[in-house]
Amino acid sequence: MPAPDDIVDRGFLEARGKLLEVAAFLDRAERYGRADDYRVAALKQAMRELCDAKQVGRAEAFLRAMSDPTSEPAPQAGKPAAGAWEPKG
Amino acid sequence: MRYIEPHAHMVSRVTDDYERLVLAGCRAVCEPAFWAGFDRSSPQGFYDYYLQLTEYEPRRAAKYHLPHFCWLCINPKEAEDVGFAREVMALIPEFLPKDNVLGIGEIGLNKNTRSELRILEEHIDLAAQHDQLILVHTPHLEDKLKGTRLILSALQSDSRIKPERVIIDHVEEHTVREVLDAGFWAGITLYPVSKCTPARAADILEMHGRERLWVNSACDWGPSDPLAVPKLAMELRARGFSEAELDDFLFKNPCRFLSQCDKFNVTE
Ligand SMILES: [Zn+2]
Numbered sequence: 001m002p003a004p005d006d007i008v009d010r011g012f013l014e015a016r017g018k019l020l021e022v023a024a025f026l027d028r029a030e031r032y033g034r035a036d037d038y039r040v041a042a043l044k045q046a047m048r049e050l051c052d053a054k055q056v057g058r059a060e061a062f063l064r065a066m067s068d069p070t071s072e073p074a075p076q077a078g079k080p081a082a083g084a085w086e087p088k089g
Numbered sequence: 090m091r092y093i094e095p096h097a098h099m100v101s102r103v104t105d106d107y108e109r110l111v112l113a114g115c116r117a118v119c120e121p122a123f124w125a126g127f128d129r130s131s132p133q134g135f136y137d138y139y140l141q142l143t144e145y146e147p148r149r150a151a152k153y154h155l156p157h158f159c160w161l162c163i164n165p166k167e168a169e170d171v172g173f174a175r176e177v178m179a180l181i182p183e184f185l186p187k188d189n190v191l192g193i194g195e196i197g198l199n200k201n202t203r204s205e206l207r208i209l210e211e212h213i214d215l216a217a218q219h220d221q222l223i224l225v226h227t228p229h230l231e232d233k234l235k236g237t238r239l240i241l242s243a244l245q246s247d248s249r250i251k252p253e254r255v256i257i258d259h260v261e262e263h264t265v266r267e268v269l270d271a272g273f274w275a276g277i278t279l280y281p282v283s284k285c286t287p288a289r290a291a292d293i294l295e296m297h298g299r300e301r302l303w304v305n306s307a308c309d310w311g312p313s314d315p316l317a318v319p320k321l322a323m324e325l326r327a328r329g330f331s332e333a334e335l336d337d338f339l340f341k342n343p344c345r346f347l348s349q350c351d352k353f354n355v356t357e
Contacts, residue, residue: 001329010327011288059289063263067234068201077169077200081230083283 022047042066042084090114090335092318093343093355096195096224096258096276096305098123099146099157100138106308106315107153113319116340117355118150119347121160121195121224126310128167132176135163139180143187156355158347160194160224161185168199168208178208178215185219191350192216194224195258198236201228209243217249222350224276225257227264229283237264241271254349256303259284265297274346278307279317287317287324295328299338303346 002010022043029040046065050058068085091114099106099120110118120142129135142159150157161184163177184190193216198205216223225244228236240257244250252272260268260275261284268275277293278284285293290304306317314320322335330338347353 002327057262059292060262063261064234066231067263068231069235071235071238073203073206073239074201075203077202077205081200081228081232083230085231 038086039082039084090319090322090332090339091116092322092339093303093347094118094306094315094318095303095343095347096121096278096307097315098307098309099150100125100141101310102308102315104149104152107150107155110315111153111155113316115155115318117156117158117353119158119160119191119343120146121226122162122164123195123226123309124164124166132173132180135177136180139184143184143189147189156189158189158191158353160192161190162193162196162212163208164195165197165199165205165209165226165228168205169202171204171207174204174208175211178211181215182219185221188352191347191353192222192224193219194222195226196223197226197240198228199226199232201232201236201239206239206243209240210247213243213247213250217247222347223250223255225255227257227259233259233261234263237267241267241273244273245271253301256346258305259307260293261285262289262293265293265302269297269301274301274303277302277304279304279314279321280307281312281314287321290321291324291328294325294338299334299342301342301346302338303343304339 026040026044029035029037034040046062049065050062066084094110094115097118097120099118122142139161147157161181163174168174193212196209196212198209225240227233227240244255256274256276257268258276259278265275277290279287279290304318304321306313306315308315318339322339325335344355
């Protein structure tokens with residue numbers, strides 16, 4: 001296993017860059033009037049939950065938060081997977 | 090370094106990719122039947138595809154001395170029309186005795202529909218009848234968790250299916266534990282955006298161990314990287330994995346699973 005310091009050295013700048021991209025994406029979506037898109041809303045909700053998470057397992061929690069929570073097979077195929085679950089209004 | 094690429098759609102790749110795989114240390118490539126990026130309009134289209142997987146691709150790979158194996162099925166994305174899917178499935182038994190066929194795959198679910206589930210169950214039955222290994226595709230993105238659970242229950246409700254003869258592919262952090270705990274093999278797919286990165290795959294390995302786990306590039310016609318597995322090896326080295334551990338995970342693990350089919354004759 002690498003030393004604990006090394007794991008941060010190796011990953012920090014990349015993680016920082018990716019989070020900055022997320023921040024810019026959310027700004028961009030709002031600037032274009034798409035703040036209420038279900039995918040944008042799902043991303044914001046997931047980010048709130050990640051900040052609250054006290055324990056490890058954030059990647060798993062993020063994926064669960066973006067997942068279809070239902071359990072019955074669908075009557076037919078709808079639109080292709082988009083990356084976030086859209087609650088039926 | 091030597092490794093097995095257990096999931097690659099070589100029909101969609103250029104011949105140079107075979108050379109690059111071999112140069113990177115690949116000792117065998119395995120190709121599940123999949124969706125070609127468009128819906129085929131007739132069972133004859135699938136017949137030709139099965140010929141391509143069992144005759145043409147092994148010859149193309151052999152020019153680079155790379156053993157090529159394949160899996161056969163109609164993929165879930167084309168299983169929405171149950172009647173059509175059954176016509177295609179009726180072609181499969183003719184191809185199962187071919188030298189490079191390892192089993193039935195990649196079956197599974199795409200949008201978790203009733204029709205997909207029915208065809209999945211019929212594929213499981215086909216595999217059981219012909220005593221074949223099974224390779225399962227799990228759905229994409231938000232559909233993966235629900236689909237993985239539906240797939241697990243379909244497999245578990247057929248008492249003829251032995252979990253150690255089934256690999257459930259494209260697991261991520263939220264599905265890997267349920268698959269392994271049920272006794273199945275699990276596959277991690279390395280994709281640039283929509284599946285696992287090398288760093289996350291290494292995390293999964295650190296947290297869940299490498300028993301009954303393999304990794305693949307699933308390279309196809311979309312954004313994907315045929316050299317994703319050797320790139321994961323670089324990440325694992327940086328995490329302190331030894332060369333013996335890399336060999337055990339990237340070469341021996343796929344061999345352990347695939348050698349359950351006599352035709353997989355890749356040796357040490
Ligand atoms: Zn595939």
